Amino acid sequence: MKCQQIKLMMHEALDEDSRASELCKLIDSHCSLCPSCKALWLDFQNIEIELTNLERVEVPLDFSNLNWATLALEEANKEASLQKVVPQSQLVNILLGLGIMILAMWGIVEIGQWQLFIAQLWNMVTIGIAETMVSYGAIAVKNIFYWWIMANAMWKGFLSLVIINITSVLSIVAASALALIYLFKLRRIHLLNVM
Amino acid sequence: MELEFFIAKVKAGENQYFNNVVSAYQQQIYNLAFKMIGHQEDARDITQEVFIKVYNNITKYDDNMKFSTWIFRIATNSCIDFLRKKKEILLTDESIISTTANKFVFVDERKGESPQQIMERKLLKAHINEKINQLPEHYRLVIILKYINDFTLEEIAAILNESLNTVKTRLYRGRELLKNHLIELKERSDY
Numbered sequence: 001m002k003c004q005q006i007k008l009m010m011h012e013a014l015d016e017d018s019r020a021s022e023l024c025k026l027i028d029s030h031c032s033l034c035p036s037c038k039a040l041w042l043d044f045q046n047i048e049i050e051l052t053n054l055e056r057v058e059v060p061l062d063f064s065n066l067n068w069a070t071l072a073l074e075e076a077n078k079e080a081s082l083q084k085v086v087p088q089s090q091l092v093n094i095l096l097g098l099g100i101m102i103l104a105m106w107g108i109v110e111i112g113q114w115q116l117f118i119a120q121l122w123n124m125v126t127i128g129i130a131e132t133m134v135s136y137g138a139i140a141v142k143n144i145f146y147w148w149i150m151a152n153a154m155w156k157g158f159l160s161l162v163i164i165n166i167t168s169v170l171s172i173v174a175a176s177a178l179a180l181i182y183l184f185k186l187r188r189i190h191l192l193n194v195m
Numbered sequence: 196m197e198l199e200f201f202i203a204k205v206k207a208g209e210n211q212y213f214n215n216v217v218s219a220y221q222q223q224i225y226n227l228a229f230k231m232i233g234h235q236e237d238a239r240d241i242t243q244e245v246f247i248k249v250y251n252n253i254t255k256y257d258d259n260m261k262f263s264t265w266i267f268r269i270a271t272n273s274c275i276d277f278l279r280k281k282k283e284i285l286l287t288d289e290s291i292i293s294t295t296a297n298k299f300v301f302v303d304e305r306k307g308e309s310p311q312q313i314m315e316r317k318l319l320k321a322h323i324n325e326k327i328n329q330l331p332e333h334y335r336l337v338i339i340l341k342y343i344n345d346f347t348l349e350e351i352a353a354i355l356n357e358s359l360n361t362v363k364t365r366l367y368r369g370r371e372l373l374k375n376h377l378i379e380l381k382e383r384s385d386y
Contacts, residue, residue: 011363015348043377051373055324063246066217068210
């Protein structure tokens with residue numbers, strides 16, 4: 001039998017009490033001819049003895065005398081007071097988010113063409129909602145056509161806008177991105193709290 | 196049988212019997228926590244936390260599962276959560292090792308052993324204690340459940356909600372690491 005097999009057998013003998021004596025015979029007969037396995041088996045046996053005799057510690061406090069109902073209540077109160085802290089951080093997030101939103105809106109208002117775009121977009125969305133009862137297909141065709149014209153017009157407008165005032169455009173893009181990040185963050189916090 | 200009676204009573208809302216359940220498990224849970232965490236104060240807190248969880252959730256306990264499996268599952272999860280929160284194993288603290296080593300002076304002296312053999316055995320015990328604390332937490336947990344809490348491998352598999360083979364593998368690797376440490380120790384003492 002190979003030493004590797006014997007090594008596995010050693011682990012098995014230590015794991016399973018029911019087969020231990022049977023396996024030990026095989027291991028011992030191999031070990032009588034193989035000094036390295038004999039040393040290994042001795043190490044394992046020493047470890048096993050020490051593991052079996054590992055020191056147990058005494059409970060320093062008599063848990064059985066504690067009032068568990070009170071403790072459970074205290075724990076629940078502690079958790080509740082921890083949860084009260086969350087709305088404060090939420091408030092900071094809301095204020096920061098609002099600040100960034102105002103900054104983004106200011107940027108949009110400053111660059112007039114965007115104002116028009118938002119107005120048109122809103123108009124289209126509301127009309128779209130009102131029309132959903134009539135015919136989905138017709139509305140889809142109308143909307144695609146509308147978007148195609150809008151995208152063409154805005155693309156030209158957007159290019160000239162970039163050329164005219166690149167700093168304003170960049171600040172709007174950055175502010176909008178930050179606003180989105182904060183909004184997502186707020187949404188996540190809100191969802192977590194609801195759960 | 197008596198314990199089952201207490202558990203059934205607590206489950207039925209008669210909480211005055213809960214202390215009997217605590218008495219039956221406090222020693223084992225505390226030992227598990229202490230061996231996993233290594234600090235008495237933390238182990239005590241975790242033990243208390245485990246019993247509060249049990250107290251709050253006992254109505255959710257499914258009678259088809261052994262109560263010991265359920266309570267030890269809560270305990271092992273609490274220990275692992277604690278270790279993850281701390282993100283460090285505090286047991287390499289020299290003071291703990293020396294305290295542990297000193298305790299062995301009173302333990303396990305075998306008849307017919309020479310003073311040198313006794314000394315070697317004490318040293319081995321101290322090193323094994325130290326090395327167990329340095330094992331990766333999954334290996335350590337299996338070793339503690341087997342050797343401190345005296346669970347069978349099947350019971351450990353149920354507690355950890357893992358397969359029997361996974362438990363055997365962890366035990367194998369844990370033992371191998373301990374054996375390697377032992378060999379290192381021997382080599383060091385030879386020089």
